[in-house]
Amino acid sequence: MAESKPSSSAAGAKSNVRRFIVFMLFITVVINYVDRSSLSIAAPHIVDELGLSSVQMGFIFSAFAWAYSPLQIPGSFLVDKVAPKVLYPIIIGAWSLFTFMQGTAGSMWQLIIFRLGVGASEVPSYPMNNRIITTWLPEKERATAVGIYISGQYVGLAFLAPVLVWLQSEFGWRFMFYTTGGISILWALGFWILYKDPMKSRANAEEIDYIRQGGGRPEWLKKQHDPQSAQTDVVPFSRLAKSRKLWGLVIAHMGETCANWFFLTWFPIYLVKYRHIEFIKVGFMATLPFAAAWCGVLLSGYISDKLLKKGFSLTFSRKAPIITGLLLATTIIGANYVDSPTLIVVFMSVAFFGSGLAAISWSVVSSIAPVNLTGITGGIFNFVGTSMGILVPILIGFLVSDGNFSPALIFVGCMALLSIFSWTVIMGKIERVQ
Template identity: 50%
Template structure:
């Protein structure tokens, strides 16, 4: 019986799980990015400068980045069902409380706490997909859940702007928090790992396992499991290939962070657009990124199934995407709103193309350390969330946004170089003894 035939005859419960991860990512990014919509009104209400706003934007990244490695370890060690429900509830409470404070220090503290609770989320997403999907479907699965951050924001940005217009920036945070609390409960009641999912068919379970899915906690036998030690930690940082991925993720994150933080402020304050109109225009680059990430994932898996090498199938979309992201610089050379949005949309489309980079953690990380390596990967990427908002805050303090776009474009070029020349052959790393 061929794998294709097996797939056709099996149940498809893995797609239910993928839909749950997709919605979770939408909520995750909703709670990260709602502050970008609130920023313009919040600055005026509380009296914050651009530099101070840069630090508020950055506070999430301080804890999020620093806790990625512990978050990856936690993802490996604790049941996904319980862990995800708990951290989602906690970051949603912190989001809700943001609507009740009025000081710079309190905003910093709450944004940092959201970073704490969201830290294990992406290592957990990657672990869920690694458990539930065979390798030849994994890029598509990663593309689908990653697209949640873009599609959700594409359609939700105008909604968030409208909510703020009617309920104020405080109401925006409170409503966002309530949504997250509801979904945390839903996750707890419905998520299970493949072997614990009662309605999954035996054929689908076999299909996932034969295709390389780690259908239990991991595919390491119980007698081979051991407690974390410092050699495990070292393994995440001693390989050139992994450093190529880490640098690339930092560069990918830089463009994403710009759109999640300063982008609405750029449209309203520096391009002079009406606040409500900016909500609809801001959705266009997010929609472009959504199509970029889906095109990347499904094209990558299609090439794999057609027999192309892993290097061509997995790396080409990312390399092209990084090059396209440099187009953000083009917005500095036009006063036309149409062309400003066009350049930004092309840049974010490229960012979407490159956003399946998590596939390399599934394919290259040491088998027992997928969560830890994913944590290191997201840690380096998360540093962009610390550096980029603060740097942009200082670059735009005199009212000129051009240096900030040059800064983002230059980092995207560095990402192209990293994936092209540092990552090398895509293969599973066997840890050194």
């Protein structure tokens, strides 16, 4: 039988440790994305100091994904095998060190090597987030939780971009990397101290039962405790690999991540070099789309779980905000037809708000993944999606090499339409692969 915990509450009220766990994931994602995307803030200064072309900068931007994308599948096997308390602090510490080292770079190739290191180190991070959410959260709370921690990727740049710009202006772009990398190393230690799996945590019996009855997996692989129950959850990898639901999901993710890669790489350069906005102003103007995306992802998770609690199907509850967001993301093309900095940022903010609405697709991974293949499902999902991190920065570099950024924005908008097609035609009903 499944392991149980004695109740710590005489009144039978459940504890809320799972909320603290979601907060920890939020902090981790903020740090993750500040380290991942701080290069885009430093890029205008790096281009000037090292004399790099747009094509060379495109290769530097994409170097992160050269390691991050192809290592998703082998790296995600670790997520199913190694406990979060052990694996997560190790990978946080590793990517933090490579972030720090970017401040020492003196050439294009050194930057590429350090970016490869950041990408390789971050490989298990999002599949690990998904494992933790599957472990700690019932189904009806997952979209909200995913929305909260994914919002961290926008908070980092929405509210910290001005701080990063200020650090550069006062102390130089190298010092910015030293600061972000050093803070991240401290969080690796903090995560190791604070995180515990449900059965080893302060969560009482009522909270554990609430998680379990709602579809969570507080014991992770239940076959360790209830072999007969676990057998029904075990799905061979070959069945998963042939699933139309999986491929519909990952193709949709591939399309919806294009806007993310644009904003995380080329957006500041687009404003400075192609729209001729002063760099100091960019530090504040660039925060608005990220703030909009932050609002979008929080709103999407809340709406999705609210629809589910009101009795709508899981399929409708998840797809409705995602598809709405993707439709809004196509408005990025409108920036091609205005010259006012204010209107440019308005179009960018609406588009990134839509991208935020679509960002809860990670909650669907938890809904379709066989319990014994949660990590690898997340790895496949992230592999196909983040492969765009290789294509998008390089392709944009070539598309804008003649000084015209319009084709790049059209490309990003069209990829949102591809994602809508996959969600509506390929994906089908959202349910666990059996």
